[in-house]
Amino acid sequence: MTTGAAKVSRRGLLGGGIGVGAVAGVAGAFVAGRGTADEDAAAAVVSSYAFRGERQAGIVTPAQDRLHFVALDVTTEDRDELIGLLQQWTEAAERMTQGGSAGPVGPVRGATDVPPDDTGEAIGLPASRLTITFGFGPTLFRTTDGKDRFGIADQRPEALEPLPHFRGDIDDPARSGGDICIQACADDPQVAVHAIRNLVRMGFGVTAVRWSQLGFGRTSTTSTSQSTPRNLFGFKDGTANVKAEEAQALAEHVWVGKDDDQASGWLTGGSYLVTRRINMTIEVWDRQPLGDQEQFVGRTKDAGAPLSGGDEFTDPDFELPGRSGPIIPTDAHVRIVHPDQNDGARMLRRGYNFVDGSDDIGGLNAGLFFIAYVRDPRTHFIPVQRQMASSDALMEYLKFTGSALFAVPPGVAAGEYVGQGLFG
Amino acid sequence: MRKTLLASLATLAVVPALAACTENASPDSESGDARTLAVASTKDACDVSAKTAPAGTISFDVSNTGSDVTEFYLLAEDGLRIVGEVENIGPSLTKTLTVTVPEGEYVTACKPGMVGEGIRADFKVTSSDEKVTVSADEAELIEQATNNYRAYVQDQTSQLLVKTKEFVELYKAGDSDDEARALYPVAREHWERIETVAESFGDLDPKMDAREADVDFAAGEKWTGWHAIEKDLWPARAEKYAAWTPEERATYADDLLANTVELDKRVQATGTGALEYPLDAIANGSRGLLEEVATGKVTGEEEFWSRTDLWDFQANVDGARIAFEGVQPVLETKNAELAEQLTTRFTELNELLDGHRKGDGFVYYDELTKDDVDQLAAAVNTLSEPLSHLTAAVVS
Ligand SMILES: [Cu+2]
Numbered sequence: 001m002t003t004g005a006a007k008v009s010r011r012g013l014l015g016g017g018i019g020v021g022a023v024a025g026v027a028g029a030f031v032a033g034r035g036t037a038d039e040d041a042a043a044a045v046v047s048s049y050a051f052r053g054e055r056q057a058g059i060v061t062p063a064q065d066r067l068h069f070v071a072l073d074v075t076t077e078d079r080d081e082l083i084g085l086l087q088q089w090t091e092a093a094e095r096m097t098q099g100g101s102a103g104p105v106g107p108v109r110g111a112t113d114v115p116p117d118d119t120g121e122a123i124g125l126p127a128s129r130l131t132i133t134f135g136f137g138p139t140l141f142r143t144t145d146g147k148d149r150f151g152i153a154d155q156r157p158e159a160l161e162p163l164p165h166f167r168g169d170i171d172d173p174a175r176s177g178g179d180i181c182i183q184a185c186a187d188d189p190q191v192a193v194h195a196i197r198n199l200v201r202m203g204f205g206v207t208a209v210r211w212s213q214l215g216f217g218r219t220s221t222t223s224t225s226q227s228t229p230r231n232l233f234g235f236k237d238g239t240a241n242v243k244a245e246e247a248q249a250l251a252e253h254v255w256v257g258k259d260d261d262q263a264s265g266w267l268t269g270g271s272y273l274v275t276r277r278i279n280m281t282i283e284v285w286d287r288q289p290l291g292d293q294e295q296f297v298g299r300t301k302d303a304g305a306p307l308s309g310g311d312e313f314t315d316p317d318f319e320l321p322g323r324s325g326p327i328i329p330t331d332a333h334v335r336i337v338h339p340d341q342n343d344g345a346r347m348l349r350r351g352y353n354f355v356d357g358s359d360d361i362g363g364l365n366a367g368l369f370f371i372a373y374v375r376d377p378r379t380h381f382i383p384v385q386r387q388m389a390s391s392d393a394l395m396e397y398l399k400f401t402g403s404a405l406f407a408v409p410p411g412v413a414a415g416e417y418v419g420q421g422l423f424g
Numbered sequence: 425m426r427k428t429l430l431a432s433l434a435t436l437a438v439v440p441a442l443a444a445c446t447e448n449a450s451p452d453s454e455s456g457d458a459r460t461l462a463v464a465s466t467k468d469a470c471d472v473s474a475k476t477a478p479a480g481t482i483s484f485d486v487s488n489t490g491s492d493v494t495e496f497y498l499l500a501e502d503g504l505r506i507v508g509e510v511e512n513i514g515p516s517l518t519k520t521l522t523v524t525v526p527e528g529e530y531v532t533a534c535k536p537g538m539v540g541e542g543i544r545a546d547f548k549v550t551s552s553d554e555k556v557t558v559s560a561d562e563a564e565l566i567e568q569a570t571n572n573y574r575a576y577v578q579d580q581t582s583q584l585l586v587k588t589k590e591f592v593e594l595y596k597a598g599d600s601d602d603e604a605r606a607l608y609p610v611a612r613e614h615w616e617r618i619e620t621v622a623e624s625f626g627d628l629d630p631k632m633d634a635r636e637a638d639v640d641f642a643a644g645e646k647w648t649g650w651h652a653i654e655k656d657l658w659p660a661r662a663e664k665y666a667a668w669t670p671e672e673r674a675t676y677a678d679d680l681l682a683n684t685v686e687l688d689k690r691v692q693a694t695g696t697g698a699l700e701y702p703l704d705a706i707a708n709g710s711r712g713l714l715e716e717v718a719t720g721k722v723t724g725e726e727e728f729w730s731r732t733d734l735w736d737f738q739a740n741v742d743g744a745r746i747a748f749e750g751v752q753p754v755l756e757t758k759n760a761e762l763a764e765q766l767t768t769r770f771t772e773l774n775e776l777l778d779g780h781r782k783g784d785g786f787v788y789y790d791e792l793t794k795d796d797v798d799q800l801a802a803a804v805n806t807l808s809e810p811l812s813h814l815t816a817a818v819v820s
Contacts, residue, residue, distance in 0.1 A: 309514030
């Protein structure tokens with residue numbers, strides 16, 4: 001990790017113009033050290049990711065540490081207004097991901113008698129590897145009462161249906177669904193919040209916030225260059241995640257193929273984004289004996305090795321007999337969600353821990369904001385979640401309090417706006 | 425909790441006597457402490473880093489360097505009585521056995537492949553300043569605890585059966601809903617007192633006690649049992665609820681009764697089908713019941729339609745206290761301080777609950793103020809924290 005190299009400041013970058021190659025994953029940008037404790041060596045040499053490219057950034061991009069996620073309802077019925085906003089968002093996202101300001105003028109250079117086009121809390125902060133990722137929810141195509149507001153109902157992918165109710169879900173409509181989502185990930189929470197705040201601001205009159213979520217401490221790994229982080233139960237999470245380096249697996253499990261859905265060719269090269277807000281009953285979990293915790297998860301707490309032995313990346317042996325039944329219990333989390341038990345289905349997860357203060361009886365209102373990118377939710381997510389809801393020992397300590405599904409269009413080419421394939 | 429009892433029943437059915445608490449080695453346990461020993465278990469060796477240790481609490485960090493699943497035992501001099509054991513150690517993993525042992529002769533054993541005699545060696549515990557006493561009639565105390573708890577569970581399911589019959593009649597009759605509503609929380613008390621045992625029957629529990637949110641309707645699951653009937657009796661919080669026809673009522677009611685009969689049958693079984701109540705299962709059950717309170721009752725989620733959560737709350741606490749009191753004589757010989765602390769905190773929680781009594785029962789959950797709920801939640805946490813150490817303490 002380098003320190004003290006050229007600092008990239010927002011002020012210095014106004015107007016953008018930093019040329020970057022747009023490749024999925026670790027896009028080449030300029031080298032600038034951030035004097036932080038970031039342990040991810042490969043990630044540390046990159047300080048910004050290109051917004052434009054074949055895929056949207058923020059999917060296979062090495063997971064940053066902070067998240068601000070927002071789901072919006074579209075309040076207009078005017079197609080052109082919506083397209084106008086998408087264009088505006090595209091430009092703003094491009095500027096902000098390069099460390100620039102939200103609007104073209106910036107926080108402090110504009111006329112004194114109008115509000116600045118950037119709110120200013122990110123002045124002086126580097127790009128912080130910000131990525132901004134957009135997705136479209138089922139209700140954008142047809143409202144719950146059946147209305148095709150923007151003439152795109154016939155382009156709705158078949159798989160883009162609201163997720164079903166799963167056992168243990170506490171349906172909270174105020175934390176679920178949405179017409180459009182924006183995921184902003186960065187190393188600095190202020191940068192992620194700044195991005196969402198400004199995009200939301202631009203949307204007033206066209207969109208309104210339905211719900212949002214802040215996250216910290218990524219709970220999965222999207223690149224082999226990263227170490228596996230821990231969730232709030234203290235266990236390593238996402239060991240078996242699809243990684244950026246696995247081109248074959250990404251094509252098979254994450255990216256929508258060109259023949260996947262006839263009616264929605266616009267989504268080719270995109271993905272589906274599942275979000276689930278999972279509250280953990282932290283205080284109760286903390287009273288579980290260590291041995292039980294390990295049995296519920298199916299892995300050791302220290303190294304994250306499967307109970308059948310080896311190290312973190314050793315394949316679990318689900319057959320290996322233990323003293324009473326298999327050594328990895330039949331309801332252990334690692335078994336229930338393992339691809340071998342789910343027709344080989346894998347996901348690319350990039351969830352975050354969250355703590356939204358305390359709940360009304362003094363417990364931590366905390367858990368995991370689960371985010372997964374999949375090629376088809378019907379085969380890659382729903383069956384796995386159903387398995388988990390019915391047989392996973394961890395369910396005893398989880399409450400699902402929010403749920404949403406979005407179709408994430410492919411990347412934005414030069415001169416295009418996000419979602420142009422759908423609206424153009 | 426659903427898991428606790430089942431798991432313990434299965435484990436302890438095979439290894440009798442006292443299981444010690446086991447835990448994973450901390451990565452930096454090389455403290456040079458005479459009471460911290462390293463054990464390397466391979467296919468054909470069981471190397472213990474020392475042949476002797478001073479009396480007191482001794483830890484064996486057992487590393488499995490072989491390719492089979494292994495186990496480690498500390499046995500009494502006779503090579504029969506198990507003083508402590510740690511099982512299910514996968515290849516390349518390390519687990520720690522922590523036991524408190526008095527001066528004397530012992531035998532260590534690794535069991536690669538989990539079968540046979542194991543690889544044994546003599547082990548000596550020398551005298552030390554630490555006083556370690558083991559009560560001579562401990563075995564008797566344990567047997568007593570087991571028998572008492574079994575009798576308690578059997579008594580509760582038989583009462584549950586009687587009240588469920590009565591409830592089902594009232595409900596089916598259709599003209600006595602007020603009486604059915606009054607009996608509902610009272611009958612359920614017998615379920616809630618032994619909830620951890622009832623839940624260990626994975627086939628019956630979802631049919632009898634599932635809440636609406638627990639059901640995966642999209643997968644074609646049906647919602648049956650107490651809470652489905654509860655909604656039909658208290659539809660006030662439901663949107664556009666269509667009341668059941670007399671035929672539907674009969675179907676759900678008969679189903680509940682049939683499942684209750686089955687539950688009672690299994691609990692009363694003797695001989696080979698009899699349930700076992702090893703000490704740690706009883707202690708875990710106590711903790712599990714308090715967890716039920718913390719996750720469902722204190723939050724008002726359990727009785728969403730009837731708001732009779734406090735009846736369940738009290739019943740869970742009763743069940744937890746009975747289980748605790750069952751193992752209390754054993755606990756007193758091992759950790760009198762914990763026993764006293766738990767007694768006090770059970771009393772405090774009960775006093776708090778007493779403040780919400782009304783007539784023969786309790787106020788409805790909606791009648792509690794935010795402050796009341798906060799106080800109850802805090803008292804549950806206060807009790808649950810020491811309770812989470814009960815199992816380890818009684819089996820140590
Ligand atoms: Cu997981």
